[in-house]
Amino acid sequence: MISAILAGVARHPRWVLGGAVALAGVLVGAHLLSAPDSDLRYAIPTLPPLLGLAALVLAVVALTRRRPAAFTVDAGAGVFRAPSPPNHVLHAAGAAFMSATIIMIAVNSRTLQRDRPAEDPAGWFMGDALLVLACLVVVLSVLQIAAAWRGVGVQLGPDGVKDRGPLGTLTVPWDALTTASLPPTTPTALSLRLTYARPDLVRAAGLPLTRTRIRTDTIDALFLAHAVHHYLVHPERRQGIGTAAGYAELMTVLYGAPPNLSRS
Incomplete structure (x- = not known):
């Protein structure tokens, strides 16, 4: 019930x-x-x-x-959203x-x-x-x-990662990140700390709680880290973000052989 x-x-x-x-x-x-x-x-x-x-x-x-360890495909906006x-x-x-x-x-x-x-x-x-x-x-x-x-939560788009919070939005372009930007995390973590290679590219609108963390209280943090890592390693696949085919490809890759980002 x-x-x-x-x-x-x-x-x-x-x-x-x-x-x-x-x-x-x-x-x-x-x-x-x-x-x-x-x-x-x-x-x-x-x-x-x-x-x-x-x-x-x-x-x-x-x-x-x-x-949930999943995204919602928003084809209209061309993004993958964390579930509501x-x-x-x-x-x-x-x-x-x-x-x-x-x-x-x-x-x-x-x-x-x-x-x-x-x-x-x-x-x-x-x-x-x-x-x-x-x-x-x-x-x-x-x-x-x-x-x-x-609506709040994180979303992935062809241009980068966006975190919509209660008071503001943090936008992190893909070029601001590298594969070393993601520290180890766990599925239950409430945020994902990012290390920027190009902090000058990060944009904040309104009053986001922080500029260095992506909130993961609406999605499995380890799944999100895997997804971000995937698009950092394979930039040519970012254009598939926001499409059903791109999501199917992402889930196949992640559940087949996800990168090792979990804590030891």
């Missing part, structure tokens, strides 16, 4: 994320439209935390699963529900604040603090949702 849910999230990440954001918005709207003194005003805020907790639990489960990670989408969905929760709590606090006497500074301070916290949580959640919607 859980495997089927995670597979569905991976296949339709934008549908899942869009649905979660829409549901969170509907709950906030229903909360704001309910009468201030009604039971509904205080009952609705109990729903988003439960939904958010469920999304976050599924995200943790997704993180414990073995990352369900944990990023589920984290963003959880953030949407948690934002809805803090907004509702802040609204309820402001409603109660109007009934407090002016000489109750502690009550007024708590209400204002909750409002500031709600604004901060919403901003952070919007950034996380935008990153998940945009």
